[in-house]
Amino acid sequence: MSSLASVFAPQGAVAEDFAHPQFTAREVNFYYGGFHALHDISIVLPARKVTALIGPSGCGKSTFLRILNRMYETVPHTRIAGDVLLGEQNLFDFDSIVLRRKVGMVFQKPMPFFKSIYDNVAYGLRVNHIVGRGEIDERVEKSLRRAALWNEVKDRLHSSALGLSGGQQQRLCIARALAIDPEVLLMDEPCSALDPIATAKIEELMVELKEQCTIITVTHNMLQAARVADYTGFFMAGRLMEFDASRVIFQRPARRETEEYVTGRFG
Numbered sequence: 140m141s142s143l144a145s146v147f148a149p150q151g152a153v154a155e156d157f158a159h160p161q162f163t164a165r166e167v168n169f170y171y172g173g174f175h176a177l178h179d180i181s182i183v184l185p186a187r188k189v190t191a192l193i194g195p196s197g198c199g200k201s202t203f204l205r206i207l208n209r210m211y212e213t214v215p216h217t218r219i220a221g222d223v224l225l226g227e228q229n230l231f232d233f234d235s236i237v238l239r240r241k242v243g244m245v246f247q248k249p250m251p252f253f254k255s256i257y258d259n260v261a262y263g264l265r266v267n268h269i270v271g272r273g274e275i276d277e278r279v280e281k282s283l284r285r286a287a288l289w290n291e292v293k294d295r296l297h298s299s300a301l302g303l304s305g306g307q308q309q310r311l312c313i314a315r316a317l318a319i320d321p322e323v324l325l326m327d328e329p330c331s332a333l334d335p336i337a338t339a340k341i342e343e344l345m346v347e348l349k350e351q352c353t354i355i356t357v358t359h360n361m362l363q364a365a366r367v368a369d370y371t372g373f374f375m376a377g378r379l380m381e382f383d384a385s386r387v388i389f390q391r392p393a394r395r396e397t398e399e400y401v402t403g404r405f406g
């Protein structure tokens with residue numbers, strides 16, 4: 140375990156999960172103009188696991204998620220202080236395009252491009268010149284299979300993505316993100332616009348994807364976090380109150396506030 144990881148790894152951690160962390164944040168503070176949105180966040184996020192970020196509305200979960208691929212840079216008048224490492228490298232040393240290739244993102248509302256199913260997935264490969272023309276077909280198929288969508292769309296790859304159901308569109312957005320082989324997939328409430336069947340498919344997918352990719356997801360759904368996440372961080376009022384193995388957070392959290400939140404007594 141790295142020295143930082145040994146300081147911040149939670150009590151219920153499996154030591155090897157923190158041997159080569161995906162992200163290490165230390166004393167991160169974040170501001171929207173004069174508003175201090177995140178206070179002294181220190182956390183080590185394990186690689187190739189699912190980590191859920193939970194907490195009441197407005198507590199800073201999405202803000203923290205957007206730090207991890209520096210998406211906040213697209214919002215004017217924001218400021219960050221503190222250290223964040225991606226692997227062993229300073230997050231702020233990356234070129235933002237290179238960083239967002241490594242750290243992909245899926246949003247709450249499925250947002251396919253106004254293009255065919257095929258072109259949605261091929262988009263990132265083409266703009267980043269990642270593979271030659273001949274390989275695009277192969278990568279599109281592989282990504283759609285990884286996103287558990289191939290069988291449903293293989294006969295209509297050149298139809299509009301907007302003709303897919305909400306759940307299929309979300310899996311298409313996941314396939315689009317996976318096409319460029321990210322190390323990490325950030326998911327911001329990826330199921331909140333979906334019905335229970337589509338939600339179950341995305342949950343299954345998260346568990347499968349962690350074999351190859353670190354998943355960090357924001358969710359309001361406690362059952363979902365308990366079902367899919369290996370680790371869970373509980374945020375409240377811009378602070379990380381507790382971070383631990385999900386079984387600890389949901390069965391015997393250290394803090395009263397965490398217990399009250401996960402048992403539905405507030406939030």
Ligand SMILES: Nc1ncnc2c1ncn2[C@@H]1O[C@H](COP(=O)(O)OP(=O)(O)OP(=O)(O)O)[C@@H](O)[C@H]1O
Nearest residue numbers: 171174176194195196197198199200201202203214
């Ligand atoms: N672009 C912005 N400009 C100013 N303040 C913002 C901006 N985005 C978020 N905030 C504020 O920062 C705080 C944290 O917001 P954030 O969206 O990170 O919370 P959240 O926990 O993800 O909430 P929710 O669960 O409702 O999505 C909130 O008080 C919010 O109003």
